[in-house]
Amino acid sequence: MTRLAPAPYVSEQERERGLSLLIVEAAFSGGAAALTTGVILTAFALHLGASNVMIGILASAPFLAQLLQLPAILLVERRRARKRIAIYTSIAGRLMLGVMAATAFFSGTGALLIFLAAQWVLCGLGAIGTCAWNSWLRDLAPENRLGQIFAKRSIWLTTISLALGLAAAFALDLTAEHSPARNLVFASMFATGCITGLLSARVVSAMPEPMMPTPIGDVRLTELLRQPLHDGNFRRLLVFVGSWQFAVNLATPFFTVFIVRQLHFNVSFVLVLSVVSQIANIGALRYWGMLSDRFANKSVLAVCAPAYIVSIVGMIGASQIGDRDLVKLWLIALHLLMGASVAGVTLTATNIALKLSPRGSATAYVAASATVTAVAAGMAPIIGGLLADFFAKRKLEVLVRWSNPERSFGLPLVLTNWDFYFLVAGLIGLFAIHRLSLVQEQGEIERRELMGKMLDDTRRSIRNISSVAGLRSATAIPVSLLRDARVRRRLRRARSVD
Structure with missing residues (x-):
C-alpha cells in the first residue's frame, strides 16, 4: 500500500x-x-x-x-x-x-x-x-x-x-x-x-x-x-x-x-x-x-x-x-x-x-x-x-439559380434529418468562438499573426524541396533554436526574480 x-x-x-x-x-x-x-x-x-x-x-x-x-x-x-x-x-x-x-x-x-x-x-x-x-x-x-x-x-x-x-x-x-x-x-x-x-x-x-x-x-x-x-x-x-x-x-x-x-x-x-x-x-x-x-x-x-x-x-x-x-x-x-x-x-x-x-x-x-x-x-x-x-419528418429546400442570356445554372440544397443538426451545431459553434475571444491568456497572439507564422513554416517546408534552399534553411534552424532557448531562459530568470 x-x-x-x-x-x-x-x-x-x-x-x-x-x-x-x-x-x-x-x-x-x-x-x-x-x-x-x-x-x-x-x-x-x-x-x-x-x-x-x-x-x-x-x-x-x-x-x-x-x-x-x-x-x-x-x-x-x-x-x-x-x-x-x-x-x-x-x-x-x-x-x-x-x-x-x-x-x-x-x-x-x-x-x-x-x-x-x-x-x-x-x-x-x-x-x-x-x-x-x-x-x-x-x-x-x-x-x-x-x-x-x-x-x-x-x-x-x-x-x-x-x-x-x-x-x-x-x-x-x-x-x-x-x-x-x-x-x-x-x-x-x-x-x-x-x-x-x-x-x-x-x-x-x-x-x-x-x-x-x-x-x-x-x-x-x-x-x-x-x-x-x-x-x-x-x-x-x-x-x-x-x-x-x-x-x-x-x-x-x-x-x-x-x-x-x-x-x-x-x-x-x-x-x-x-x-x-x-x-x-x-x-x-x-x-x-x-x-x-x-x-x-x-x-x-x-x-x-x-x-x-x-x-x-x-x-x-x-x-x-x-x-x-x-x-x-x-x-x-x-x-x-x-x-x-x-x-x-x-x-x-x-x-x-x-x-x-x-x-x-x-x-x-x-x-x-x-x-x-x-x-x-x-x-x-x-x-x-x-x-x-x-427532424426526420422535416425538409428544407433552397434553390440558388444563376441565369444569363446563354444558359442558367441551379444549385439545389435540401436539408433533411441529420443535416439540421450539423447546421445548428455550426451556428452554436460560432457563438462559442466569439466567447473564446473574451478569454485572456498570457502570451496569446492574434489569430491572423498565428496564421502568418503557420504559413511561414509551410513555405519553409516547401522551400526545403530545393536542395540549395534546403541547405540554407537547415543552417538557420540551430540559430533559431538557440534564440528561442535564450528567450525562454531569460523569461525563467525574470520569473524567479519576481
Whole structure:
C-alpha cells in the first residue's frame, strides 16, 4: 500500500520517470479506448438494436457522469490520496467492459439495458478517477512542458487507435451484420479493452504522486467552487467550454448513424474514416503542442475551433452529392480536416484550463470546467436523440439559380434529418468562438499573426524541396533554436526574480 501513498518529496529523476510512464500508459489506455469507444461503441449499440434516443443516452454517459467530479472533489481533498483513488476507480470501471462484452451473445431489451447500465457505471467511476488524475498530473508535470508532454501522449493514444481501428474495420468487414461471427468480434473487442485497461492501472501505480499542500480548515464543496466561479477570466472560459461542448456533441455522436442509416455506408467504412481522422490527428498534434508552448493555447484554439466547426457543417455536403465515390472523397477530406483541427482543440482546451488554475488548487478549477462540460455535452446528444424523429419528418429546400442570356445554372440544397443538426451545431459553434475571444491568456497572439507564422513554416517546408534552399534553411534552424532557448531562459530568470 505504501507504493500507492503520496510522496513528501519527488526528485527530478522520479518526476522524469513518472512522465515517461505517462507516455507508456497511453499505449494501454489508448488500446482500451480504441476498442470500446467512439465508432465501435455506437456500432455495437446499433448491433444490439439501439434506437436514436438510446444512442443519445449512450453518448451522453461520458459527459453527464462527469458531474460526479463534484463529490469527487471532497473525496480527493479529504483523502488526499489521488493515486489510490485513480487506480481503484480505474480497475472497477474497466471490469464493466467485460460485462459489456458478454451482452454480445444476448438479444432483446434486457441485454441493451445492461449494456447501457455498464457504460454508465464505467463512465461514473472514470469521472471520479479523472478528478484525482488531473489534479495529480497538474502537480507532476512542469507547466512549461504541458503542451509537449500531452502532445506526445496524445500521439501515442492516436497511434494505438489508428492501428486497432484498422484491425477492427477489417474484422467487421469480414463478418455479416447480426451474425454470430459479428457477436464474437464485438465481444473480443470489449474483452481486450478490459484487459488493456487493467494493465493501464498497473502502469499508473508506478508513477510518483507529489503530496498535496496541507489544507487550511475543513474542506467544503461550496468553498472549493467559489474561487473558480469568482474568477472572472476563468468564468469566461467556462462560457466558451459550455457552448462549444454543446455545439460539438449535438452533431458528432450521430456521425455514425448519419453515415450508416442516411448515406447507407457500412460500419467498416465509418471505421476507415475514423482511421483517416486519426492519421491527421497524429500529424498535427506535435505541431499544435509546439505552438501552444511557444505562443498560447488560446491562439491555437482560435485557429482550430473554426476549422472544426466548418468540417461539421461540411457534413451537409455529403447528403447533397449524388455520386457515391465523390461522397466518399468528400467524407475523407472532412475527416482529415476534423482530425487535424480536433487535435489542437483537445490539446489546448485541456491545457488552458490547467494553465488558468493556480498550482496546488487545480482540483476545484478542473472540476468546475468538467462540470460545465458534463452538463452541456451530456444534454446535447439526449436532446438530439429526442428530436431525431422531429427532424426526420422535416425538409428544407433552397434553390440558388444563376441565369444569363446563354444558359442558367441551379444549385439545389435540401436539408433533411441529420443535416439540421450539423447546421445548428455550426451556428452554436460560432457563438462559442466569439466567447473564446473574451478569454485572456498570457502570451496569446492574434489569430491572423498565428496564421502568418503557420504559413511561414509551410513555405519553409516547401522551400526545403530545393536542395540549395534546403541547405540554407537547415543552417538557420540551430540559430533559431538557440534564440528561442535564450528567450525562454531569460523569461525563467525574470520569473524567479519576481
